[in-house]
Amino acid sequence: MDTPELTSTLDLMRWVGWAQRKAGEDWVRERDLSFEQAFALGYLVRNPGAIQRDLAQITRTSAASVSSLLQGLERRGLVERRTERGDERSKRVHATPAGAELVAGFDTAMAASDETILSPLDESERATLHALLQKITAELPRPTRS
Numbered sequence: 001m002d003t004p005e006l007t008s009t010l011d012l013m014r015w016v017g018w019a020q021r022k023a024g025e026d027w028v029r030e031r032d033l034s035f036e037q038a039f040a041l042g043y044l045v046r047n048p049g050a051i052q053r054d055l056a057q058i059t060r061t062s063a064a065s066v067s068s069l070l071q072g073l074e075r076r077g078l079v080e081r082r083t084e085r086g087d088e089r090s091k092r093v094h095a096t097p098a099g100a101e102l103v104a105g106f107d108t109a110m111a112a113s114d115e116t117i118l119s120p121l122d123e124s125e126r127a128t129l130h131a132l133l134q135k136i137t138a139e140l141p142r143p144t145r146s
Helices: 008-030 035-045 054-061 064-073 097-103 106-118 121-138
Strands: 078-086 089-094
Touching: 008 035, 035 054, 035 064, 035 078, 035 089, 035 097, 054 089, 054 097, 064 106, 064 121, 089 097
Parallel strands: none
Antiparallel strands: 078 089
């Protein structure tokens, strides 16, 4: 299959986004995680004691899907659910030390990927690209997490 010719500016921007996402997916796969599992672990490292509904909201998925995802992570010893004192029905989800360790370094790996992607540009070109992208995105709706 031939590689499509990328001629428009937005085609080129999508290609850059694809390269960045692929680097992230490769990093995640090396740890035998799905993208969703890695995202959930990262979220739990930053938000210890989140409830399942928080994860469903942030991932824009159902509580049942999150429950299944967490069960898989629990079986591997990467997360644990703890009951709230005084409310045994409420469970808080925490990344275990093994889970936190598994996803540690993702930000560093992505920064290295960004550096690789931007390596053909000198500092002045990077500053120009950054300024142009800020100008383009200034009027676009902001992504939301909920």
